[in-house]
Amino acid sequence: xxxxxxxxxxxxxxxxxxxxxxxxxxxxxxxxxxxxxxxxxxxxxxxxxxxxxxxxxxxxxxxxxxxxxxxxxxxxxxxxxxxxxxxxxxxxxxxxxxxxxxxxxxxxxxxxxxxxxxxxxxxxxxxxxxxxxxxxxxxxxxxxxxxxxxxxxxxxxxxxxxxxxxxxxxxxxxxxxxx
Amino acid sequence: xxxxxxxxxxxxxxxxxxxxxxxxxxxxxxxxxxxxxxxxxxxxxxxxxxxxxxxxxxxxxxxxxxxxxxxxxxxxxxxxxxxxxxxxxxxxxxxxxxxxxxxxxxxxxxxxxxxxxxxxxxxxxxxxxxxxxxxxxxxxxxxxxxxxxxxxxxxxxxxxxxxxxxxxxxxxxxxxxxxxxxxxxxxxxxxxxxxxxxxxxxxxxxxxxxxxxxxxxx
Numbered sequence: 001x002x003x004x005x006x007x008x009x010x011x012x013x014x015x016x017x018x019x020x021x022x023x024x025x026x027x028x029x030x031x032x033x034x035x036x037x038x039x040x041x042x043x044x045x046x047x048x049x050x051x052x053x054x055x056x057x058x059x060x061x062x063x064x065x066x067x068x069x070x071x072x073x074x075x076x077x078x079x080x081x082x083x084x085x086x087x088x089x090x091x092x093x094x095x096x097x098x099x100x101x102x103x104x105x106x107x108x109x110x111x112x113x114x115x116x117x118x119x120x121x122x123x124x125x126x127x128x129x130x131x132x133x134x135x136x137x138x139x140x141x142x143x144x145x146x147x148x149x150x151x152x153x154x155x156x157x158x159x160x161x162x163x164x165x166x167x168x169x170x171x172x173x174x175x176x177x178x179x
Numbered sequence: 180x181x182x183x184x185x186x187x188x189x190x191x192x193x194x195x196x197x198x199x200x201x202x203x204x205x206x207x208x209x210x211x212x213x214x215x216x217x218x219x220x221x222x223x224x225x226x227x228x229x230x231x232x233x234x235x236x237x238x239x240x241x242x243x244x245x246x247x248x249x250x251x252x253x254x255x256x257x258x259x260x261x262x263x264x265x266x267x268x269x270x271x272x273x274x275x276x277x278x279x280x281x282x283x284x285x286x287x288x289x290x291x292x293x294x295x296x297x298x299x300x301x302x303x304x305x306x307x308x309x310x311x312x313x314x315x316x317x318x319x320x321x322x323x324x325x326x327x328x329x330x331x332x333x334x335x336x337x338x339x340x341x342x343x344x345x346x347x348x349x350x351x352x353x354x355x356x357x358x359x360x361x362x363x364x365x366x367x368x369x370x371x372x373x374x375x376x377x378x379x380x381x382x383x384x385x386x387x388x389x390x391x392x393x394x395x396x397x
């Protein structure tokens with residue numbers, strides 16, 4: 001099983017592919033549906049995986065992945081472990097702006113079992129932005145879907161003048177200013 | 180960088196990229212190697228931008244002014260839409276607040292009447308069963324006692340258990356963290372005794388001169 005590579009395949013015309021990696025399949029489904037509901041000017045395919053590496057047998061059917069969103073459920077330590085283990089199977093050039101961490105369940109801090117420090121460490125080591133969201137709330141779910149869609153559009157190279165790398169660097173700068 | 184390159188020479192790049200092996204981050208110093216990669220990629224992107232010359236839409240000032248106007252008009256329309264949305268939201272919030280306030284006010288009025296009723300009932304009960312003591316020990320007539328309640332304070336009235344009781348309640352309500360009341364000479368001792376005996380009031384564990392209201396109804 002090979003690692004996912006950002007440029008291993010030719011891009012398809014006017015389309016983009018998003019890979020959601022996370023142990024909570026219900027949340028993935030929820031988010032994917034929210035993304036598909038959004039209006040968009042390009043074709044989109046969303047691939048769900050509980051962990052990486054992806055199975056190799058159907059690899060020839062998969063499009064080129066433009067953005068990987070690693071989903072961390074703030075209520076489950078396992079989801080963080082799972083993401084950490086999956087990161088080892090990602091090609092290094094993905095981390096040039098085509099990876100983001102999505103922390104879900106932020107609305108229920110009382111049940112929080114993942115430390116924010118651990119998430120920040122991931123952000124620092126992998127130079128990738130962290131998005132916080134609560135998928136149970138419709139408004140935030142929609143907003144998150146829109147953000148991911150916009151990022152996907154940039155990562156797929158559909159926005160002239162903005163590359164995934166420069167966008168990632170911008171996100172990083174704004175995050176660094178946070179305490 | 181790659182996406183920009185792609186648009187320029189897709190096939191040439193792709194064949195080169197496919198030849199590149201997969202490279203995952205090393206376990207140790209992942210951050211350093213990633214940052215080195217970023218430096219390289221950003222430099223490449225920078226060079227690419229440096230080589231590019233921007234396309235100019237037009238050099239004709241009239242065209243530029245017209246385009247600028249159009250752009251500003253668009254921004255103005257967008258902002259107007261935002262303004263009206265925010266205004267309507269504000270209006271709705273203000274109405275909601277008003278309604279909630281009115282509801283609270285009604286509730287408070289109801290509670291106040293209920294409290295009045297309770298106090299009156301309590302007063303009647305006390306008049307009947309615990310009449311005001313007199314110098315000679317006999318009980319006063321009911322009607323007089325009731326008029327006593329309505330009159331403003333004199334030391335005399337403080338003798339009444341009802342007032343002690345009321346003071347205890349007030350104390351508990353106004354300063355729940357410090358519900359203890361110091362017993363003064365103005366309280367009639369037998370009533371205090373009664374309150375204590377039936378578990379309505381409780382003495383301070385360290386200071387016998389202070390009492391508090393107990394949750395006797397529970």
